[in-house]
Amino acid sequence: MLKGKSITLRPVLDTDLDQLYSIHIDIDNRGDFFPRGLLSQPAFQKQFQETGFWSKDEGMLVIVSPDDTLLGHIEFFKTVNYLNEYELSYQVYAPEHRGKGVATEAVQLLVRYVFENKQVNRIRLVIHPDNAASRRLAEKCGFQHEGTAREAWYHKGKHQDVEIYAVLHDDVITS
Numbered sequence: 001m002l003k004g005k006s007i008t009l010r011p012v013l014d015t016d017l018d019q020l021y022s023i024h025i026d027i028d029n030r031g032d033f034f035p036r037g038l039l040s041q042p043a044f045q046k047q048f049q050e051t052g053f054w055s056k057d058e059g060m061l062v063i064v065s066p067d068d069t070l071l072g073h074i075e076f077f078k079t080v081n082y083l084n085e086y087e088l089s090y091q092v093y094a095p096e097h098r099g100k101g102v103a104t105e106a107v108q109l110l111v112r113y114v115f116e117n118k119q120v121n122r123i124r125l126v127i128h129p130d131n132a133a134s135r136r137l138a139e140k141c142g143f144q145h146e147g148t149a150r151e152a153w154y155h156k157g158k159h160q161d162v163e164i165y166a167v168l169h170d171d172v173i174t175s
Helices: 014-025 041-051 102-117 132-140
Strands: 008-011 058-064 070-078 085-092 122-127 144-155 158-168
Touching (some): 008 102, 014 041, 058 102, 102 122, 122 132, 132 158
Antiparallel strands (some): 008 058, 070 085, 122 158, 144 158
């Protein structure tokens, strides 16, 4: 577990699966900027049974409150094999928990964990230009804006631009 000031990141437990799958299939609750892909329930459960949503180059941790209420999740994954980087993805589930620093603290905790435990030099965030909250989060967490990937993301029936932000190992971990 990774403990922060107001949240904890922990692995997914068997007891989380029903609630997580209900959240996963509620695509309307994902907001305007979270990918809308779906897994079938058997595929979702199979992935958990095989890996626990954790392997060498990808993983998911749930974000929980001090009383173990499920607030969201955060993931890391390899972008492409020839780049020495991971990408993060995060979601805070309930609107009443958004805008309170939950995702910012989760990103800070996972960035530090990844850089301390994996031989990776950079972590990136891919953010829709209209997602002001995620752009603020990136800046608070020390990510630098690197540019725009034009029409790189197909979402809600059209190709859309995304902004690339990244933080380097030495930006976070000092010798």
